[in-house]
Amino acid sequence: MKKTFKSCAAALVLAAAAQGASAQIVIGQSADLSGLVSASVKEAILGSQLVIDQVNAQGGINGERIEVIRMDDGFDPKRSVENTRILIEDKKVVALLLNRGTPNALAVIPLLDKYGVPLVGPSTGAMALHQPVPKNIFNVRSTYQREAEKAVQHLHTIGIQRIGVVQEQDSAFATDAMVGATRGFESAKMKPAVLVPADRRKPDYGTIVPPLTQANVQAVLWIASGTAVTEGVKALRAAGSAAQVITLSNNAAAGFIKELGTSSGGVIVTQVLPYERSFGHPLIKEAMALAKAKGQNELSPALLEGFVATKVLVEALRRTGPKPTRARLLATLNSFQYDVGGGLDVSYSPTDHTGIDYVDLSIVSEGRFKR
Template sequence: MASSSSWRGRACFVLGALFAVLGTSSVQADILIGQTTAVTGPVAASVGETLQGVNLYLNSVNEKGGVNGEKIKLITLDDKFEPKLAGENAQRLIERDNVIALFMSRATPHTQTILPHLAKHGVALVAPSTGAMVFHQPVNPLVFNVRSSYQAETKKAVEALHTMGYLRVAMVHVDDSFGEDCLAGAMQGFKKTNWEPAIVIKADRNKPDYEAIVPQLVKANIQAVIWIGSSVAVSDGVKALRKTDSAKHMQVVTVSNNASSGFIKQLGDARRGVIVTQVFPSERAMGYAINREAAALAKANGDVALSPSVMEGFASAKVLVEGLRRAGPKPTREKLVAALAGMEYFDLGGLEVGYGPNDRTGLSFVDLSIIDASGQFMR
C-alpha cells in the first residue's frame, strides 16, 4: 500500500501537469504579436496616436472572436526612442515571449537594429512606422511596409515648394539614417526641378542647436525650410524661427512622422501655416471606406479623435489581421510570412495594398497638408 506521502506526491505531480497543460492552452489561445516603440520620449505623442488606431481595430476584431477563433495579443515594449533598446526589446519579444511577428516599430535607426533578429529567426516585421528607403530597397523578404517612403514625401515637398514659387529653400535634417534618407529624397526633387538647396544643415538628434541653426538660415536668406526630425525637435525649431523677426514668416515643411495632433499641440501658437506631408488620405474624407469604418468604431469607443497617425495605426492593424487570417488557424512565423508574401491584393477600404517577390512597399500615397489657425490639418 502506498504511503500517504507518496500518494500526495503523485497527486501534486498530476495537478502540476494539469495546470501546465491548462497554462499552455491559455497561452496558445492568443496570437502573440510583439512591438517595440517609443511609448515615452520625444515622439511619444504620435506613437500614442498610432496605438489608439491599432487598438481601435484590434479590439474590434477580438470582440468578434479574433482571427480564426484566436484572439490577438499585442505585447508593446517601450524603447524610449533609443535604438539600442529597440534591438534589445526585439530580441526579448522574439526569443523570450515567442511572438510570431513584430509590428509597427518606430523610427529608422531603431528599426535597423531589429533586422538581424528578424533574419536569425525568420520573423516578419509588419508595418514599420518609418518610411526609410532601406526598408524598401533592396527588398527585405521579412519586412512588409504599409506606409509610403520618406523619399517620396520629401521629393514631393521640394516639387511643391518649387511650384509655389519659393526661390531659396533650405534643408535641416537630423544627423542620422532617417535624416540622410529624407535628404536623399529631397535631392531627387531638386534634381527633377533643376534646382539646388540654398543650404543643408545637420542637427543633433537629441539636442538640436537652434541658436546656431536659425542664424544660418537667416544669413542664407531662406524663404522655406524642410525640417526633418522628431516632433519635439521640429516644433521647437519652428518656435525658434517664429521668435526671430527676420525668420518669423519662413515657410516650414516637415514629413509624416509628425502627422499627429500631438505635434500640433507641441507647436502651440506657432502651428499656423506649417506644412506636413501625409501618407494617408485626410481622416475627414468619408469617400474612403476605411475612414468610415474607423469613424464608426471611434464613435462607439468614446469618440476617439481621428488623426493621420491614428489612421496609420488603424490601417497597419488591418494589414496585420488580414495576414493572420490568410495564414489560417494556429498561425506560425513561417505561415504568416508566406501569407503576407502572397498577398498580391488587399483592399484596405479605398486604398490598395499588395506585395510580391520584389515588392514590399505597400502604399504609394503621398499628399500635402497645412495646419490652419484652429489646429487642423487641411488638404
C-alpha cells in the same frame, strides 16, 4: 466629455494588457512610448487597438484572440534590439507590428532574419526597408524619399526659390529623406539656399536658426522628428522669420500640432494616407465609426497609419488559418493583395514589400491638418 488622444491611447494600452490572459495569438511592438516621438506613437497605437478590439470582440481570428505586447524603447535602437529579442525569444510573438524609427527598424533586422519573424507596418519610410527587399519586413506606407521630393516640388511649384534645409545628423532617416529632397531640387534646377545640420538628440537652435534667417529663406524643409521640429519652428518664429515650414509624415500627429502651440499655423506636413476628414472615404468611415464607439471623436494621420497597418496584419493572420506560425504567416504575406478600403491596395510578393504608394500634403490650420 470629449476624450483626448493621450487619454484614449493610455486607456487602450491598459485594455490590451488586461486581455493578455485569454490571448492565443501574440503580437509584439517595440516603440517610443516616452521620448521624442511618443506623441505620434501613442496615436498610432490608438488606431491599431481599434482594430484589435474589434477583432477580439467578434471572437478573434479563427477563434483565437489577439494580444499585443508593447515595450518602450525610448527611440533608442539599442533598446529596440533588446526589446525585440525579448518579444521573439521569451514572449514567442508570431509577428511584430508598427515598430517606430528608421535606425530602430534597421537594427532589429538581424533578429528578424535569424528567427524568421515578420515585421508589418514599420512606422518609417526608409528606402533601406524597401530596396533591396528585406525578406521579413512588410511596409504599408510610402517612402521618405518620395515625401521629401514632393515637398520640394510643391515649394517650387508655388514660386518659392530660397529653400533652406535642416537635416538631423547621425540619422538614417534624415540621410534617406535627403536623397529625395536632392532629387526634388535637381528636378526643379535649384539648390538649397542653405543646408543646416542639427544634432538628433539635442539640437542647438542657437546655431541652427541664424543661418536660416541670414539666408532670408522663404521656406524651410525640416528633416527631423517630433520635438526637434516643434522647438525649432518656435525658435525660428522667435527670431522673426515667417518662412514656410514643411516637414515629413513622421510628424503627422495631433500631438505634433499641440506641441507647436501658437506656432502651428501654416506648417505643412506630408501625408501617406488619405485625408482623415474625408468622411465619405470607406477607410475613413470605418475608422471613424470604431473611434466614436470608443468615445474618440477625431482621427489623426498617425492614428490612421496604425489602423491600416493593423488591418493588414489581421487580414494576413486570418488568411494564414488557425494556429498561425511565423513561417506560415510569412508565406501568406509573400503572396498577398488586400484592399484596406476605398481602393487602397496593399500587395506583397517575394520581390516587392512596398505596400501603399501614396503621398499628399496637408497644412496646419485652426489646430488641425487640412488638405
